[in-house]
Amino acid sequence: MEYLAGEYDVIVIGTGHAGCEAALAAARMGCKTLVLTLNMENVAFMPCNPAVGGPAKGHLVREIDALGGEMGINTDETNIQVRMLNTGKGPAVHALRAQADKKLYQARMKKVLENQERLDLKQALVERLLVKGESVEGVVTRTGAVFKARAVVITTGTFLRGRIIIGDVSYSGGPNGQAPSLGLAESLKEIGLELGRFKTGTPPRVNRRSIDFSKMIIQPGDEKPHNFSFMSRKRYREQIPCWLTYTSEETHKIIRENLHRSPLYSGMIEGIGPRYCPSIEDKVVRFADKPNHQIFLEPEGRDTEEMYVQGFSTSLPEDVQIKMLRTIPGLERVEMMRTGYAIEYDYLPPTQLKLSLETKKIKGLFSAGQLNGTSGYEEAAAQGIIAGINAALYVRDREPLILKRSDAYIGVLIDDLVTKGTNEPYRIMTSRAEYRLLLRQDNADLRLTQMGRSVGLVDDERYRVFEQKSRLIEQEKNRLAETSVAPLEEVQNFLLSKGSSEIKQHTLLIDLLKRPEISYADLRRLMGDFPDLPEEVAEQVEVQVKYEGYIKRQLEQVERFKKLENKKIPEWIVYDEIKGLSTEARQKLNKLRPLSVGQASRISGVSPADISILLVYMEQKRREAPEEA
Numbered sequence: 001m002e003y004l005a006g007e008y009d010v011i012v013i014g015t016g017h018a019g020c021e022a023a024l025a026a027a028r029m030g031c032k033t034l035v036l037t038l039n040m041e042n043v044a045f046m047p048c049n050p051a052v053g054g055p056a057k058g059h060l061v062r063e064i065d066a067l068g069g070e071m072g073i074n075t076d077e078t079n080i081q082v083r084m085l086n087t088g089k090g091p092a093v094h095a096l097r098a099q100a101d102k103k104l105y106q107a108r109m110k111k112v113l114e115n116q117e118r119l120d121l122k123q124a125l126v127e128r129l130l131v132k133g134e135s136v137e138g139v140v141t142r143t144g145a146v147f148k149a150r151a152v153v154i155t156t157g158t159f160l161r162g163r164i165i166i167g168d169v170s171y172s173g174g175p176n177g178q179a180p181s182l183g184l185a186e187s188l189k190e191i192g193l194e195l196g197r198f199k200t201g202t203p204p205r206v207n208r209r210s211i212d213f214s215k216m217i218i219q220p221g222d223e224k225p226h227n228f229s230f231m232s233r234k235r236y237r238e239q240i241p242c243w244l245t246y247t248s249e250e251t252h253k254i255i256r257e258n259l260h261r262s263p264l265y266s267g268m269i270e271g272i273g274p275r276y277c278p279s280i281e282d283k284v285v286r287f288a289d290k291p292n293h294q295i296f297l298e299p300e301g302r303d304t305e306e307m308y309v310q311g312f313s314t315s316l317p318e319d320v321q322i323k324m325l326r327t328i329p330g331l332e333r334v335e336m337m338r339t340g341y342a343i344e345y346d347y348l349p350p351t352q353l354k355l356s357l358e359t360k361k362i363k364g365l366f367s368a369g370q371l372n373g374t375s376g377y378e379e380a381a382a383q384g385i386i387a388g389i390n391a392a393l394y395v396r397d398r399e400p401l402i403l404k405r406s407d408a409y410i411g412v413l414i415d416d417l418v419t420k421g422t423n424e425p426y427r428i429m430t431s432r433a434e435y436r437l438l439l440r441q442d443n444a445d446l447r448l449t450q451m452g453r454s455v456g457l458v459d460d461e462r463y464r465v466f467e468q469k470s471r472l473i474e475q476e477k478n479r480l481a482e483t484s485v486a487p488l489e490e491v492q493n494f495l496l497s498k499g500s501s502e503i504k505q506h507t508l509l510i511d512l513l514k515r516p517e518i519s520y521a522d523l524r525r526l527m528g529d530f531p532d533l534p535e536e537v538a539e540q541v542e543v544q545v546k547y548e549g550y551i552k553r554q555l556e557q558v559e560r561f562k563k564l565e566n567k568k569i570p571e572w573i574v575y576d577e578i579k580g581l582s583t584e585a586r587q588k589l590n591k592l593r594p595l596s597v598g599q600a601s602r603i604s605g606v607s608p609a610d611i612s613i614l615l616v617y618m619e620q621k622r623r624e625a626p627e628e629a
């Protein structure tokens, strides 16, 4: 028997990485928010590798933090190892990666949700969406509870019609022994949304006590502490190492001999898997010439013996998995604690969404996370915070927050999804961002804090820190541009010691800093009387001065990009009446209804010629009826 259980502004379905960010964003923006989850023990559960960050993913975490999100702080508070990757390369690809303590990560995030004002966390299985006309009205749970709200955010991850596959064994289920979500999948189809089928996989977990680490290479964390959040205080934590080993020829032989029992090759798996997270059997088949593949043993936490076998995702039969593991140096007598498996699930092809992550079909219904066809905690959380912000703005009848490709990796991620769609689980990479020199992880706060403030998510303390940092950076850059040094002997000796050339006359410090071989720390040592600035301010001054030329060129590209991006396409446009458009372009434009000419130009199948025809047509219309254009 259904009963009215509560009325809210925003309802979020799911407490995965997307759901947590969405719920916190809406509640922190002042909305009465409800977040529902299948299983409260699994708030912010990490069904896959116990790691946050890495190339491009680390950028997303910093951007979520700059907007006022939680993932960065939660990782800083619960990690067991941090490493800054790619420090030998330019700042655009420097990337922070942390090993998280899974249980601590979950416990802290659950506590944050439980203590968030205006947020109710409840355990319930949502079976159905309530839709009236073209607008969402709420949800109905398996126990008949009806919760009403003007906006609903779905973040059901890998649970929709989840199916677990291990060898020739398969059964209906969510990750890690949880229940699947069946009714909601039907409800989404009933309201006219299309669903596709994807799959992903995870490796076995093994017991640390049964590993011989003497046959592996230790992978320690960085001595120097790093943080994801611009609000976290730097402090050193005892780092727990990971370990590197390799598969052997024997491992590959066992895999080849059992490929006929692999659900990937027997056709048992229909869903499409992530290209950049291939299973070990896929790697052995696709890279047959490679004698071995790297395997990292990653601790799942401080207070557990469970170790994650990174690089060994598999859905081969259990008996084969044990045999394979015991051919790897150091794992000869290993005890497998959890079997690797594949999971197939329904996803929502994201071309059905607007750049705000609202569905085009149902007003007030938003979607975020793995459900939108992505793979990864960071990708999910990035969509979650945007969907949560826009659900709150929708309830307030305010314009949505849309991040452009030139603003953030989050903007690149969402634009790729809703404009180009994806036919495999989408993973963010630095190569996807055309303006990556501007979208560095070190300046996410300078790029996004103001936007988070304008929607009401960034609180006073974060805003104060941001303003102070921005001020100090500008002050120091101005000071370096006004302070010169004379061609004295000690200065010449210093420059020569750095492999830099002598100066002939008084030279501005900012010009010395532009020299690749001279760092800000060098100048501080040379001059001795530098202001005592926070490390992150000095870092910004150095990067902004050294890369000024490149940054300037990229900013010019962005101005050109914005010209087309700001050219809005009127909602009333009828593509069928535009002569000269290619059939493919007409079909794609009708289906996707892009917001701007810029977005239209990124739709595959819409050529530059089509864009010119569209621009001419829009100009004609503007002249005919300027008030409407």
Ligand SMILES: Cc1cc2nc3c(=O)[nH]c(=O)nc-3n(C[C@H](O)[C@H](O)[C@H](O)COP(=O)(O)OP(=O)(O)OC[C@H]3O[C@@H](n4cnc5c(N)ncnc54)[C@H](O)[C@@H]3O)c2cc1C
Residues within 6 Å of the ligand: 013, 014, 015, 016, 017, 018, 019, 036, 037, 038, 039, 042, 043, 044, 045, 046, 047, 048, 049, 124, 125, 126, 127, 155, 156, 157, 158, 159, 160, 175, 180, 181, 182, 184, 200, 201, 202, 277, 341, 342, 343, 368, 369, 370, 371, 374, 375, 376, 377, 380, 381
């Ligand atoms: C087996 C496996 C392997 C993976 N491997 C990788 C990998 O190799 N690399 C990678 O980057 N990512 C991997 N992932 C993906 C990664 O885990 C996800 O990207 C991430 O967890 C997605 O977050 P999310 O918030 O979208 O969904 P999830 O974390 O899946 O959370 C979904 C939430 O929705 C809730 N829910 C679902 N249905 C309902 C309902 N009807 N009513 C109420 N609550 C509901 C669940 O309780 C849960 O809280 C893997 C995931 C799995 C399961």
